[in-house]
Amino acid sequence: MPPRKKRKSAPALTVVSAPDHISALPDSxxxxxxxxxxxxxxxxTCVLARRWRHLWRSTTGLRIVGLDDKKHLRNFMHHLLVLRERTDLDTVEIKLGVFVEEDQTHVNLWTRFAVMCSARALTLHVSGPLRLYLDDLPLVSRHLRTLDLHDVDLPKSFIDFAGCPALEGLKMNLCSVSVGRISSCSLRHLSITGCHFGLGRRVIVxxxxxxxxxxxLVGSSDTKTPCLESMASLETARVYLGLNCADVCLNYDDSGHFCGANDKACNNCVPIKDDGSGDAVLLGGISSATHLELRSLPRKFIFARDLKHCPTFNKLKSLLLNEYWCEAPGLDPLLCILKNSPVLEKLTLQLFLMGQNNKLHLKGSYKSMERPSAISRHLNIVEVKCDVVEERIYEVIKLLCAALNIRFIFE
Incomplete structure (x- = not known):
């Protein structure tokens, strides 16, 4: 029997460690x-290597997120604020789950720490049965550029932005605002959704x-529509007067009549001389916009009131409206705003939508070269978006065809 051949031993494996490219990056x-x-x-990350031991002490942002163990988070943040270097911060984001009373003092401390460290972007988001009540102290920062607030109770001193000359973006969602005026010369982007204005009068913006x-104005807490002062640089505005809007006409009927048309003003529609609104509440302030989206639930009288002093929308090129503007006889509100939009190019009507998706899309075109003289000669696109062509939709389309000399086709 021939001798067995000896097996060659496998070559020893050489362990090659991949270079740590991340650690090679500069500290900044x-x-x-x-x-x-x-x-x-x-x-x-301090346990990764000697290189990482102290990097966390000088991060350019803090993301304070607490969903479960809040007590542990509060203790953790207490030590972090003591040990962290006093370097400037770009962003501070505080997002808590269910907010409780014990969180108040701590979140106010973290907020003031962010301002002290020259944060450029500050986010405060809480949720739960309690709102975050901020200390009634002025917000003073020459570095703060954006402020994002959710479910926060805002006292008068905090929302006085005179001490924030660089503030450009402000978001307020589900906040309670106890102030009669929101004023900022530097502000460029403003979002107010579902907020409650608690002084019983119109807040002036x-x-x-x-x-x-x-x-x-959405949600369940009634509040009066804010009064908008002139915004000459405005490009885009989206306004929706929903359930949260307290400006409801008590005499409104199914024919689309408000108190002004019936000469019997209800307690809500009576003009209030000291509300700061002047001739118009909304439309005057946003009349310089290039793109507008104006929607309202029925019975809200603000747009109907403003139309009595309807300004001229000299820059308006695209306009989106809902059925509110088509419910009055003869489409008077719709035609009024069209006659005051001399350079309008596109009109979109979202009528009686039940869901998020538009099932039907109708596009209008002029029947001939002639169009009503009062309507913008630039108006080339008229769209109607709806769920189904029911009787209400059919009546609106028929009036549009007669008033604008257009016909519609399905797309």
């Missing part, structure tokens, strides 16, 4: 990368440099 870049992590995760505006 690693500080920026760590700012995207929750603060707990950012601190835990003065932001002459505003470029974009979102105003949505």
């Amino acid at each position: 870049m690693l500080h920026h990368v760590l700012s995207f992590l929750p603060v707990q995760a950012a601190v835990r 003065s932001a002459p440099g505003l470029v974009s505006l979102i105003l949505k």
